[in-house]
Amino acid sequence: MRMPHVRPDRKADREGESPVKQVLIAGIGNVLLGDDGVGPYVARLLSSSYSFEPGVEVEDLGTPALDLIDHITGLDALILIDSVDDGLPGGTITLYSKDDIVRHGPPVRMDPHSPALTESLLAAEFVGTAPKEVLLIGISGSRYDAGCQLSAPVQAAVAQVVDHVLIELDRLDLSYEPAQNKQSEIWWDDAPVASLAVS
Amino acid sequence: MAKRITIDPITRIEGHLRVDVQVDNGRVSDAWASCTMWRGIEKILEGRDPREAWLFTQRFCGVCTTVHAMASVRAVEDALKLEIPANAQYIRNLVLINHGLHDHIVHFYHLSALDWVDVLQIPKADPAKTSSLAESLSPWTRNSRNEMKAAQDKVKAVAASGQLGIFANGYWGHPAMHLSPEVNLLAFSHYLQALEYQRKSNQVVGMLGGKTPHIQNLTVGGVSNAINLDSQAVLGMERLEQMKVLMDEVATFVQQVYLPDACAISAMYADWFGIGSGVKNYLAVPELPIDARATQFDLPGGYIPGGDVSSVRAFHSHADDQFRQSVLEDVTHSYYAGKTRLHPWKGETVPEYTDWQADKKYTWVKAPRFENKPAQVGPLAQVLVGYAQGHPLTRKWTDAALDRISTVAGRKIGVAQLHSTMGRHAARAIRACMLAELGQKHWQLLVDNIAKGDLSIHNPPSFPSGTIQGVGTHEAPRGTLSHWVVVDGGKIKNYQAVVPSTWNASPRDIAGAHGPYEASLLDSPIANPELPLEVLRTIHSFDPCMACACHTFDPTGKQIAKVKVL
Numbered sequence A: 001m002r003m004p005h006v007r008p009d010r011k012a013d014r015e016g017e018s019p020v021k022q023v024l025i026a027g028i029g030n031v032l033l034g035d036d037g038v039g040p041y042v043a044r045l046l047s048s049s050y051s052f053e054p055g056v057e058v059e060d061l062g063t064p065a066l067d068l069i070d071h072i073t074g075l076d077a078l079i080l081i082d083s084v085d086d087g088l089p090g091g092t093i094t095l096y097s098k099d100d101i102v103r104h105g106p107p108v109r110m111d112p113h114s115p116a117l118t119e120s121l122l123a124a125e126f127v128g129t130a131p132k133e134v135l136l137i138g139i140s141g142s143r144y145d146a147g148c149q150l151s152a153p154v155q156a157a158v159a160q161v162v163d164h165v166l167i168e169l170d171r172l173d174l175s176y177e178p179a180q181n182k183q184s185e186i187w188w189d190d191a192p193v194a195s196l197a198v199s
Numbered sequence B: 001m002a003k004r005i006t007i008d009p010i011t012r013i014e015g016h017l018r019v020d021v022q023v024d025n026g027r028v029s030d031a032w033a034s035c036t037m038w039r040g041i042e043k044i045l046e047g048r049d050p051r052e053a054w055l056f057t058q059r060f061c062g063v064c065t066t067v068h069a070m071a072s073v074r075a076v077e078d079a080l081k082l083e084i085p086a087n088a089q090y091i092r093n094l095v096l097i098n099h100g101l102h103d104h105i106v107h108f109y110h111l112s113a114l115d116w117v118d119v120l121q122i123p124k125a126d127p128a129k130t131s132s133l134a135e136s137l138s139p140w141t142r143n144s145r146n147e148m149k150a151a152q153d154k155v156k157a158v159a160a161s162g163q164l165g166i167f168a169n170g171y172w173g174h175p176a177m178h179l180s181p182e183v184n185l186l187a188f189s190h191y192l193q194a195l196e197y198q199r200k201s202n203q204v205v206g207m208l209g210g211k212t213p214h215i216q217n218l219t220v221g222g223v224s225n226a227i228n229l230d231s232q233a234v235l236g237m238e239r240l241e242q243m244k245v246l247m248d249e250v251a252t253f254v255q256q257v258y259l260p261d262a263c264a265i266s267a268m269y270a271d272w273f274g275i276g277s278g279v280k281n282y283l284a285v286p287e288l289p290i291d292a293r294a295t296q297f298d299l300p301g302g303y304i305p306g307g308d309v310s311s312v313r314a315f316h317s318h319a320d321d322q323f324r325q326s327v328l329e330d331v332t333h334s335y336y337a338g339k340t341r342l343h344p345w346k347g348e349t350v351p352e353y354t355d356w357q358a359d360k361k362y363t364w365v366k367a368p369r370f371e372n373k374p375a376q377v378g379p380l381a382q383v384l385v386g387y388a389q390g391h392p393l394t395r396k397w398t399d400a401a402l403d404r405i406s407t408v409a410g411r412k413i414g415v416a417q418l419h420s421t422m423g424r425h426a427a428r429a430i431r432a433c434m435l436a437e438l439g440q441k442h443w444q445l446l447v448d449n450i451a452k453g454d455l456s457i458h459n460p461p462s463f464p465s466g467t468i469q470g471v472g473t474h475e476a477p478r479g480t481l482s483h484w485v486v487v488d489g490g491k492i493k494n495y496q497a498v499v500p501s502t503w504n505a506s507p508r509d510i511a512g513a514h515g516p517y518e519a520s521l522l523d524s525p526i527a528n529p530e531l532p533l534e535v536l537r538t539i540h541s542f543d544p545c546m547a548c549a550c551h552t553f554d555p556t557g558k559q560i561a562k563v564k565v566l
Helices: A034-049 A068-072 A098-102 A117-126 A152-171 B040-045 B050-057 B065-080 B086-115 B119-124 B127-137 B145-161 B181-209 B237-268 B321-326 B379-388 B392-409 B421-451 B500-504 B516-521 B533-541
Strands: A023-028 A050-052 A056-062 A077-084 A093-097 A133-140 A176-178 B003-007 B017-024 B027-035 B282-284 B287-289 B297-299 B301-304 B313-315 B327-330 B367-370 B467-476 B479-488 B491-498 B561-565
Touching: A023 A034, A023 A068, A034 A050, A034 A056, A034 A077, A034 A152, A050 A056, A056 A068, A068 A117, A068 B181, A077 A152, A093 A098, A093 A152, A098 A117, A098 A133, A133 A152, B003 B533, B017 B516, B017 B533, B027 B516, B040 B050, B040 B491, B050 B065, B050 B479, B050 B491, B065 B086, B065 B467, B065 B479, B086 B181, B086 B237, B086 B287, B086 B421, B086 B533, B119 B145, B119 B181, B127 B145, B127 B181, B145 B181, B181 B237, B237 B392, B237 B421, B282 B379, B282 B479, B297 B421, B301 B379, B313 B321, B321 B327, B321 B467, B327 B491, B379 B392, B379 B421, B379 B479, B392 B421, B421 B533, B479 B500, B500 B516, B516 B533
Parallel strands: A023 A056, A023 A077, A077 A133
Antiparallel strands: A050 A176, A093 A133, B003 B017, B003 B561, B017 B027, B282 B301, B287 B297, B301 B313, B327 B367, B467 B479, B479 B491
């Protein structure tokens, strides 16, 4: 776990400027499909392990389509955590910039609801509300079949993914500190309930 | 010469829709719809607590979250024969209505309008003419010349930069695009405005559901929204009033912008009222119960066989026996082993993958059948089922839409022409107008019921020791959704979700009958096999959603259509 980061005063605190940076740390992916759930997993781990300064939100967004636009509109910075399909060994971490994400333009699609990260960023950009800073922390998956658990190599990469998020917060000059006594929020990672009150 | 076109934007991981069409002399002579990923995620539910199933099912897909949550709690409540309080019905209905409005608006403007609207024609438009055209169609207050000019300037800037961004990879300049520059601009200015209004609907879902895309406020037996009219912390009058303001704004947008646009654009492509009919057996379940016991509904359900609206059969409850008994899933052409036809309560999900084989197995989608026949589901099915039963609200908005369309088209477009690609778009706009009106009604029902002093939101479930089974139905934005659950000793033994896109994207069955997507493509014109816009138009008109799969980001970009000469 990284040490608490105490930021010095920054320009934005001065009079006449917006004092609070709006930042979203979002985990994206399907928690029912193995390593695709790494984004939500890390997001929930972050929100139960750290407290962040006002303006910084951590969200498990699941699998949004174009409504991702609503979540990213008007942000100063967006940090996305998502599994990536790049053929690299499971657990490999690759950082993508906004340009990397939108480079190929939106796909022409049969299914208008497929993952819409590229479209959402481009649409927000078109209407002038895209986040100023975007970082995608991509984790190569190795297992995407039905199941609520991460594969061993992806699980082993989780701590490093968390570090990448914190490093980005440092770079953005945002503070955080370890949270006390917060419960794990990763509800899907439990074994099936053993029993239930039966009447 | 026959050609086979494979449209497959799919990566290794994402389970999405692939369509293959065979083209002879510029027309589709055969079609196959397939999904490239196994949707066996229901398996995860086995052995779990049925009270928690909805948390998992709403993760099937990020677009349809609320609908899978709703069908799941209803399925367990049906198994328990557990009624929910009236307040819970109204709160659920408001979530469903606002989710549906968000979905329909986004589908029309952001996911399918650009099949018909050519963005690159917009710089040629005259904003003043566009504004007067818009004002002739609707009293909407945001149709001014300045509004049109601002939208046009955005497109001009993007076009001048050479970086089309969100509009790269469109089928611009395709011969099947033929709106005037002014109509293109009009539609596009509303595309931008629609981004604001879809968000308002989602805000209402978030205010009731706690968050989107995955709501938090359901429980088996009701909802978890504590009610206290004087409190700001829970559901009180202040929050209800905020919701009402948002819902009124969306209702105005839907009735003054979406419906007029859908009618005008469809009328300008009136030949598409004669293309894309396909399967004419229509299925819809009743939705928006108006009493605690769910005996009366504001959206009617039923079944129309063979496109004959006079032979409609009504479903009177969520527990309608016709529906429960008549649904089977056929796996003749799907990558599953086992018996060909099974009822969902007995459903098996044992994968048996082969390659894509045109005359054998070619998809991961099962083929649901109603009375052994394929059935089309979605807003068109719902509108026709309601119209056929003389449902006043359906008649009101359908007649209004058909009048508008006929006026612009200069010829009569009637109910018979709704069996088509454009009919599906028109029906979705009609349904949106109905939902907007019903949203106001159900808001009032909730407020009035609370005012009577009823603050009840939840009836606790209690599980018997033996085996029980239930079905939860929901008429979702994409059509009839049903979750089928078997519970044994308080734990889930079997769970099957028969989703709308499974009905519509289903493959052939044992009798060789095409599924609705496949049938709708037969005989469609194809101007240019390299750019199969016509196929996209018809498939998009169903509002497909195969996203019950992964959302993995694919950094490489993929081409979409491959053409093979046979």
